[in-house]
Amino acid sequence: MKRYFDPSLAQIRSLLKAARGRPVALVVLFGLSLLNLCSEWPSVIARPAFVDTLNEALPDSFKTARQILFDQYQRHFPRIPTAQPVTIVEIDEETLATVGQWPWPRNRLASLIDAIAALKPLAIGLDIYMPEPDQTSPDKVAGNLPKTAAALAAGLRALPSHEAILARSLRAAPTILGAAALDHAAFATSTDLRSAPILVHGIDPLDHVQRFDFVLASLPELQAAAHGQAMLSVALEQGVVRHIPLIMGLREKLVPSLPIEMLRLATGSSAIDVFADTSGVQAVGVADVLVPTQPEGDIWLHFASIRSTLSRYVSARDILQGTVDPERIRDKLVLVGLTGAGLTDMRTTALGELVPGIEIQAQVIETIFEGRFLRRPTWLKWVECAFIMTFGLLIIWYVPRPHSRFALFIRTLPKGVTALGICLHLLNLLCCFFVFMRFGLLVDAASIFIILSAVMGCFLSPALLRLDEKTRTEAMHAPGREDDNDRTGRAPGP
Template sequence: MKRYRDSFIAFMKRTMRAYRGRPWAVGVLVGLLLIDLCSQWPGNVARPAFLETLNELLPDTFGSARQLLFDHYQRRFPRIPATQPVTIVEIDDRTLEAVGQWPWPRNRLAHLVDAIAAARPLAIGLDIYMPEPDQTSPGMVADNLPDAEAALATQLRALPSHERILATSLRAAPSILGAAAFDHATSTTRTDMLSAPVLVHGGGALDNVRRFQYVLASLPELQGAAHGQAMLNVAQEQGTVRRIPLVLGLGDKIVPSLPIEMLRVATDSPAIEVFAKPSGVQAVGVADVRVPTQPDGDIWLHFASIAQTQHRYVSASDVLLGKVDPARMRNKLVLVGLTGTGLTDMRTTALGELVPGIEIQAQVIETIFEGRFLRRPAWLIWAETGFIMSFGLLLIWYVPRTDSRLAVFMRTVPKASTIVGLALNLLTLAVCFAVFQYFGFLVDAASIFIILSAVMGSFFTISIMETDKPDKPETARLPRTPTRSPTDTA
């Protein structure tokens, strides 16, 4: 067994040393490029069999490094809000203390909708879904009364239900109800919901978007009264929100997310438009706004720090008491959400901040208003691949040359390889940061760094192997025995 192992090691050393290590470096370059492509292969395109096997052996090899780099871009250059199109009416701890615990009776929620609508907002989005009847409605209370209270029960049943009161308020206001898409059925999920028409230009949209079969939505009576229904789903990767779907698939139709539906209602547009190709969704539009998307209908969200957005929050208790200046909500897109302790769905953003889910919806709307989108189109992935391959081959051709200036520099300057590698990687990172800051493109400097460093490292390994080769033993010389001449006699 030891003999086979030694033979294999000797074979690998000969292979690595052949042609000054160039074939070995090419193998490292091509192998890592294939692994990198596997980690970001388009979801709508089937991988070749050998790439599928490679992805199973080394899943998401570069994905984590890539996402951490993209997060660092945003932490270095967070978005600074230039507009304030959104106001958030938060049902916070102060509101719960003043009004009562959640969930509220629906007639109380109707009072909040009426108070917001009085300020004339462009749209009111409720980050709330109500799939079950209100148990505090007069009819529900009547059903639980004893037979002795039959007269009281009759009077209660004559009163409007809390759903009817809320439906009246929703119908009178430019309201949108939230819903959540599910992969599995529950006792309260349905397979469809009322939603605005989505006009698809081109083909392939439904096959590429995130697709679900079930939805947790509000009661049909409330859906019919609201001016729109929208999904509240966000995309999470390793517990962090970086991308938001603008459209989703529900069964055999496409449905909008809350931000794009808010814009539709605010502009009084009859439909949302999706522009697609067989390769996926290209953009989502409403009125004269067109938002470029990823092939699955997502957008990369450029986050602003929560410290920059605190001014958009107003307490629901102040709204109910009439203490909020109507100008805070007039001609604004108003979101209503829960921020009270233990009630809100907290999410981690790319900035590393923990924020309420309603804040993410607000930042999407804000980003669309400002037109400052982060982009990672398919052509950018192939451009990165081409750059890595071209620069890697240049290194493979140039580095082993003993007569090159680089070789002379590496031989004469202490720690030259460290200096060269650090300089190249800092230059690459600086260029990628500049492209992010000025153009909004997410360039994967992490994969460029890892792959090109591995190519350089392969030559470094070979040079160590050459240095460690044992010197050839010198031939032992025996001392010469002096010979005597025949004349040397005593």
């Protein structure tokens, strides 16, 4: 009888059988562990050039699986709001239909700010930036009039500009203007932003935080009138918001995000505190509030479902008409933003929900108030790596032993190995999910599953190959098979 084998398949079989699969398993363990480490390189170690090379050759090798897992943690255990310190005044479809299309003249926006301020909020944050002059301002209209209307033009120029009216409202109320960070220059961008002082305790973290070269901010006249400026940027990973920076870099300057600047203004603090060491930012504080952060100065956001936060929305129309309950504004942190169709900046959260960008800012503030933070500290990555290496080496040492109980189990019940593996990985997942629920720690069960499964597969493959060869040999020498050979006078084909 002749059998024909693919040479490459034969080489793979011999490689897997060599030294009972231990050399291959060691290569798999160390190789995948290195890829896992490169996908989330600890900031405490200088980043070698080969890390970037590996990331370019194998992009998102473990990052995607990790992100999907962390999303699933939240989807099965979303945050349930216990407080509602934020009210969102939305410029919605009803407001636009009543007041007029966007963009509004600045004096109309000033009227909205005055109406909100009359209800005594702690702070008013505008998720709006105004880098260009209002073309409906009296002086701009006067400039477009014909020479025959000189008297009318003179009368218009005597009136205050819309920027002056808005500046007066911004100055009279506890207001903060938002700004958009950009990596490239564009029309009306600048390289600086008027912002509150940031006091660094420890080492300057500028090299660790997300940095930008340009910012799209409101006019200098409006910046000077407001009581604070802040960045509105969020971090996107494959189109999904998972973590939010509390501080960022604008060239050589640290600047705050909107949530932390809102807290500064509400508490009457003169500055924002940043605590950093050689590994990066450790915490960001305002008054007696201290927020633990990732080394890049951001936090993982534990999202609440949009269905549980709809009660925080108030239509700007109701504010302007004076029909809103004052208690919904008094002593609240008020965010003003656009939610009208075609105007709002929609974002996808880790829960898979599409929400207005201003909702994400509100959830950051809410999370800080509740003190319920998700964390993935640097030491957790080292614990995961140590766990993977320890159990991986234990598998490599124990599993190939020919007289071990595991070897006997494989010979006796080959299919039971699959059930055992599934049970162990479910236990791993459940333990990591429990740690998430109990302590808010994001443990990467996905990498543990992928690497240890690959190591285990290096021993199961040769074991199954030996079992297959044994089955074929026994089938060849079975009595019925021999009778068939006698009757036909030839050996059966392959």
